[in-house]
Amino acid sequence: MVRLEKGKFDDFIRSLAEDYIVYAAVTTGGKSSFKVVASAGEIDEGRLLTDRSPKEIFFPHSEVLFEYDEDGIRETEKAGKPIAVWGLRGCDVKSLAMLDKVFGTARQMPDNEMFEDPYWKRKYDNSLIFGLACNEPRSSCFCNWLGGGPHSEDASDIFVIDAGDVFLMQPVSDKGKAFIGKMTDAAGASAQDEKRAAGASVAKASGADEKKAAELASGARAMMAEPPDLDGLDERLKGIFHEDIWEEMSAKCVNCGACAFVCSTCHCFDVQDEGKGGKGKRIRIWDSCMFPIFTREASGHNPRPLSRDRFKQRVMHKYSYFVDNYGESLCTGCGRCVIVCPVGVDIREVIKRVLSFEGKGAR
Amino acid sequence: MIEELREKVKKLLAGGDVELVIGWEKGSQPLSSTPVFIDSPEEADRLVFDSTCGNNPAVYSTKDARRLVKAGKKVGVVVKGCDARSLSLYVAEKQVKRDNIVIIGVPCRGVLDSDKVEELAGGREVLEYSEQDGKITVRGKDLDLTFDAKDVLSASCLACIYPDAKEYDIFIGEARDGKPNKEQNAAIDEFEKLSSEERWKRMEEIYSKCIRCYACRNVCPSCYCNECFVDQNDPQWIGKTPEITDTMIFHIIRNLHVAGRCVECGACERACPMGLDLLLLNRKAAREVEERFGYVTGIDSGEKPAMADFREDEKQNFIMG
Amino acid sequence: MSNTYIPVNMRVETIAVEDKEKALRTFDLVFVDEADGKRFTYMPGQFCEFSLLGKGESPFGIASSPTETDFLRFTVNRTGSVTNEIHYLREGDTVGIRGPLGNWYPVEKFKGGNVVIIGGGFAFTTLRSLIVYMLEHRQDYGDLTVIYGARNPDLFLYKDELAQWQKRDDLTLHLTIDKPVEGWTGMTGFVPAVVRELAPSTENAWVVVCGPPIMIKFTLPVLAELRFPDARVYTSLERRMKCGIGKCGRCNIGSKYICIDGPVFSMEELGEIPETP
Structure with missing residues (x-):
């Protein structure tokens, strides 16, 4: 686990945006959704849950499959930079993993690429997902009915806990570990590397940090009512x-x-x-x-x-x-x-x- | 008031005067109520009425044909003033027979716009809500706020001219007469002052947020077409994307189709998950209809609806623009 | 990564009008790019999304047999906007095809057995594919019995071919029309009644039923009466479809997607689906 001080959050997002198209919760006109951001100031951190679902990052409401004219069919441009999503709640992280089963070949012969949805795959497969713990679930939340939880790390690449002044980041997937590894390396050798200055903001989390994370997790779990048994x-x-x-x-x-x-x-x-x-x-x-x-x-x-x-x-x-x-x-x-x-x-x-x-x- | 309502409904059901009563019960969310169908006296205690009762229950008397009047059986509908106007419209448009419905009016003080409450709560979740003497109190974690009801009422209620039913069979308490509420029409006045380009821009701002879920249409008492034009695919009249060109067509056609039929209950706006200002155009159309044809929707079920009637003396200036 | 949403180009080689009202047309298509043709291998019962750019797509069962290697055949009934546009096609026009999609009639399982094929109306397309396929592999199968019904003689598909089949001694073909018509020498009566009357033997037999929902609805009880086990009766389902590859959710029925788990199902499989097909 590493810690990122909130004072350095803007640097972090800006630096992330150099390598990724960064999506995060943005509120406009009272309603929030995941939008492309370039700086931390655009992000609405107060939102527990965006009004619109983040599925639209990878599966937009309307998406061009191809264009055509007298010369024939032209496939839409394949993605450039990979996508990074900051601040997805555990439920939303899990939903993307579910949709990946649908748009992938989980049900059909896995070697039959005919069943793979290229539009989803080309975006999702290269993405970096920052899950964000829910310290205060809403009364409408019921992730714990379905195997989830307010501090569930499942399917995140990097799991983030908002611990007041700092974000605590726990690498989960190999992709996440590589990313955090790169950040800590950069933190070690950052002095000359200005471009990687953001890396300097991360440090190894302390024992107190770990304790705080555990407290927040148990506190959040305690806020949710006991779920019914959905077995069967x-x-x-x-x-x-x-x-x-x-x-x-x-x-x-x-x-x-x-x-x-x-x-x-x-x-x-x-x-x-x-x-x-x-x-x-x-x-x-x-x-x-x-x-x-x-x-x-x-x-x-x-x-x-x-x-x-x-x-x-x-x-x-x-x-x-x-x-x-x-x-x-x-x-x-x-x-x-x-x-x-x-x-x-x-x-x-x-x-x-x-x-x-x-x-x-x-x- | 609520006890009186429940007792009345119990009597109606017990005496066989109605088979079913459509009203509201407490919803699962702190700021919500939800439509309920009561078919036995024992169930009548579920009924509630307060400023969370934003749905227009008249909808179910056409949309849920199964429940309505299976061969002439009577249905009671608990109504606010606007909901009662919908029933009067249905009678005028021959969608329901007056004899088949028992209109139970309740005194309305306006209903909440939950978006406004949430805004005042500043992102903190409302867990409890209570109302008394025109004041609304919301509580939650680190949240204890009391405000004037008028600060959080739905836009439709702020401009309401008939808070209580005009036509009813039973009224719980004493029905107030309607009164013109011109001072609350500032939004339309402003809109009318805009140039046509500015109006278009305003409409684009509103409708660009639409996600095409049709919640507005489906909770709208005046949208009861068996098959909406957006649901037709042969021919297909309208593209299906959430792009402004498509959403605008949907909303403008819906607006025109409910012009002279909209009772300004605001159910559409409250239903919208994206917070679109759907009333602006609907209320503008209602004003146009009133000014041109002297017709206010759903006030007199015996009167022919403006769009289904022609009078030689009516103003025809719109023909010349 | 291949992109299954992109149709491949095919040229309309020949168009045959099947009925007097010109509501049924049969299109024989050839691949514009031979390489696409080489990749396209299919079995009887599979379908394709027939694509007209700017108009949309519509799914059709493949009416040709994989043994007919130089064309792909579709018969299209004019019912909606896309099928209407398809009817305006001329020979030489280019269309798009996505496929082959879905599963197929279990011709491997049928090997060594007697096969009874029951069809109605213009749903005979994939049945034609199956019959041609089995005739081409005739030695693999026992008795072949075909019962085919149409409202009137004009509405049979592939009339010339039916006439040829009637002359064959390795296939028994029963044609039936709903009501008697002058000059008609075949059978008369609805398909379910004709099936009951002919009472095909269940011995080592497989049945394939394909036709309008109403025909299927009344034929299945007759088959049960005749004691055909559900596991040996197959049908092909139709639903609105879009993607054809199990993503868009439109053809979902129970836990199945008609586009990838079907369109061919045994009655035993359908019995496990709560929703009525």
Whole structure:
């Protein structure tokens, strides 16, 4: 573990920006999202959770797959600098790792690159992720229901704890270790190397630092309520697929896409062509299974005609189907859906209702 | 007040006067309530009414056809003034039969704009909330603030002309008459003073933040088309991206489609996860309709809606621009 | 890294109009770049995303058989905006193709068995691929029985080929139309009823059913009545699709994605999916 004094944070970000496209939480007009920054001053450190999900860094709301004109197809430019993301909360770090399974070849023959999504891969694979510990989780947070925690290091390259005057940085992945190693090396030999001056700001963390980190971690964990046992939720959901309980659970849902669009793991998309006169582009755009048009076929037939069917699909996909395919729920408990739902649907209540349901089909 | 409401609802359900009552119950978040469907007297104690009740429950009387009036069964709807206007509009537009709904008015003091509360709380999470005599108190960790309700009310409420239902079957307490609230229309006055380029710019500022989730449309009582034009793909009328060219088309067409039908309840704006000022254009359109056709939406269910009516004496100056 | 989202160019070699109303057209395509053709190996039952730049993509089952090496065949029913545009194509035009996508009919498993193929309407495309494939590898299979229904005689696909098959003694072909029409010498009646009437033997048999949802819905109980085990009955599903490689989520049904886990499923597999296909 190393320590970075906050007084040197700006130098750190500026130096990072020389080698990386740096994304961090930025608030404009009252709403926050991950945006490219060049200095620490642009970063909103107070935010626990950005309003928009960071998935858009690697999987933008709308993304050009290729452009075309009379000469044929032109693939969009491949990335230049690698991406570094500063300050992702544990839930969001985990969500990116989940999406990497989807956009990678986790489910198909791993040697079949046909199934690899190049647009995601070329950005995510080279990225450097700075996870940021949550010292004060919100009431909407439920990462601990899903195997996460406010100080979870999982899937971060470097795990950062805000310890008041300093950021404590724990390298996690090999990439993270290499980065921290380079920084500490630079700190050792920095005097002549002005460009690497930022490195001078890191020092080995002290015993007091380590103690402080442990205190913050246990304090944060204590702030979160005891989670229910979700073991077997996936099978239970399948068991009650045809029960009326869905009618009750989905009654107030108005089938908008707010939950899906702020969700850090929802990844369904549409593909559209835009252009005229032989010139244009093919793009992909976020879509949501909540929308009737999502599955409606050209004939007019819709396999999921009812609001209830679509509500159920979203729950099933997250807590059952994804488990079958990837061994975990497609939810990290970030709670964004809980915060934004315009009619107050709280996915935690839905899960609890499913767990307590004692009708037919429940085990 | 709330006890009276619950008792009334219990009686309605117990006596078989209604099959179902749509209202609000406490939400899972500190500053929230959530729509609730009460179908037995025992459940009526779940009902709440306070300034967190920002949804327009009228929505469910068209959107949730299953729940409404299965072959002529009666449904009770607990309503603020604006929600009642939606029901009157539905009757006028023949979306529901007046006889099939029991309108239960509750006295509204305005509903919260949670973005405003959060801003005043300065990023600290609100964990508790209470209201008394026009004052709102929020508490949380290192947070204990009391402010005037009007500082955190939704923009729609600040400009409200009919806080209580005009048309109702039951009113809890005493319904106040509506009163013009011209002084709160500064935002529209300002907008009208802008040049058309400036107006366009203002609209671009607003709609560039849209993420196309359609929460505004789906909580809107006036947006009840079976199939919205944005959901049609053959032909596809509009691009699907979050680029301004596409979002602007969506919002402007929606605005025009609810012109003369919008009850200015503000549910759209409160629903928006990105905090768009969605009321500006809607309220501008409502003012236009009132000035040109002398029509205020949802005040009299017997009156033909402005856009469904033609009178020889109506002002036609818009034709000449 | 290859990019599966980029279509390869194919040239429209021939276009055949299948019906009088010109709602069904068959396109034979050839690869513009021979190297693309060499890379493109497929099996009966797989599909492609047919791409028209500026108009979009639509998934179609491959109607040609891998044994027909010099063209790729698609039959397109005009239903929506993309299929409409496809119908405007002329011979010589260039189109884009992404594929082959999805799984295929288990022709290896079928080896040594009798195969009953039941088709309806214009969903006969990949069944044609399968039949041609099996005829080409005729010695690998036992009896081949084909039951094919259409609303009226005009709506059968590949009429010339059907006529040739009828003359063969190594394939039994039953054609049926919904209602009697003058001059029609085949069978009359809906596919499920015809299947019940013909009652194909279950002995060492595999069944492939492909057609409109309503036909499948009523044929499956008949097959159950005839005691075909679910594990030996296959069908091919259709859903809206976009990416074709299991990312976009559109064709998700239960834990499966039709584009990568299907489109071919046995009834046994479908039985485990909670959502009705």
